[in-house]
Amino acid sequence: MSAIQTVNLTKRFKQNLAVADLNLSIEQGELFALLGVNGAGKTTVIKMLSCLITPTSGDAILLGDSIATHPHAVKEKINLSPQETAVAPNLSVKENLQLIAAIYGSSKKEDQMLTSFGLTEVANEKAKTLSGGMQRRLSIAMALISEPQILFLDEPTLGLDVLARRELWNAISQLKGKITMILTTHYMEEAEALSDRIGIMAKGQLKAVGTAAELIAQTESATFEDAFIALATETEVRE
Ligand SMILES: Nc1ncnc2c1ncn2[C@@H]1O[C@H](COP(=O)(O)OP(=O)(O)OP(=O)(O)O)[C@@H](O)[C@H]1O
Ligand SMILES: [Mg+2]
Known part of the structure; x- marks a missing residue:
């Protein structure tokens, strides 16, 4: 059983499609990094998965329970360190x-x-x-x-100095494999250092999923940051 399985998960704020048809599967014990520029939809995904806001359409199954039909059961298994502490x-x-x-x-x-x-x-x-x-x-x-069996970390190291960030990385690393984590960050090296897989969002859409090495190879980039820029800014659908 997956820890998290989203099915066409969508959130619309009036005319603004913040998250569009997200289909994503995350394994138990995995640390998944969700990346994207400001406004890409990361926090909206985390808020829907932690049952703080309801999806406009679609669903997500967390360890067997639906956020749409069994949010109370979901809430018992999860916790969140929000973007605003x-x-x-x-x-x-x-x-x-x-x-x-x-x-x-x-x-x-x-x-x-x-x-x-x-x-x-x-x-x-x-x-x-x-x-x-x-x-x-x-x-x-x-x-x-x-x-919690699933922990959401929305920009846990925002604004931290290098030392404080490294200490927090150690704390997060200790949890790897024990619980499932979704982490958002604007620090590329953090995603590379901590995560098992990385998803890149742009304008509410999931553009790519893979390990840092896979995303570098897929975009024929020299560094992960180059791969991120290629994926986070591309607008056409790739073949
Ligand atoms: N409560 C809300 N009401 C209206 N629009 C919202 C609301 N929350 C988010 N949005 C919009 O949804 C889109 C996605 O926002 P979200 O906060 O998910 O982005 P993000 O990827 O977390 O960005 P950041 O990196 O700046 O934290 C943005 O266009 C934002 O303006
Ligand atoms: Mg955010």
Whole structure:
């Protein structure tokens, strides 16, 4: 059984076709990177798959359950670290984790999360006083408290310095193979370093799917960034 199978998944905002007939299959334990320029439709895909917005048409099956007909069952299996980090600024790091643990009824996990995300030293600091990198780490730790089988990471390393990004890569790498992840990013090297496969979207359409090496070969490019530019900007349908 696939972790995620989308069937003509489509979202229209008035005249704007944000996601058009997306057909995508992601295996269990896979880390799939979804790439595309601003406005390509990445966040809209993630919001539909995490049942935050409903598709205009089409469906997606997550570990056997449909987002259209069984969103509650889907929500029990997934979690999300959103593009806009969702930490409570005036709660401490530990309180943020405790709050989420209480909501999901999974207590005791917060100490484990503090350790595995290197947050123990700042456990009693208010979240708003943390650096951007630490806030991102907290956001992902919070998303993992519910022990999701599928995790969506929408630009998890946005605005982080090189060191903070590398630390987060390590944290994400530790999860590889254990849970299924979809990650969006504007950093090509991040997609190359972390993902099993990469999907490239442009104007709501999925233009190509493959490993970084396959996409480089397919476009006869020298680097993955060149391959991305070729695929993310092409407008005609390729044969
Ligand atoms: N709530 C909304 N109402 C109307 N239009 C929307 C809404 N959310 C997204 N859109 C439009 O849908 C399209 C896709 O947006 P989306 O946020 O999915 O892009 P993205 O690939 O995540 O971009 P970015 O890299 O900037 O995060 C854009 O044209 C955007 O303006
Ligand atoms: Mg986005």
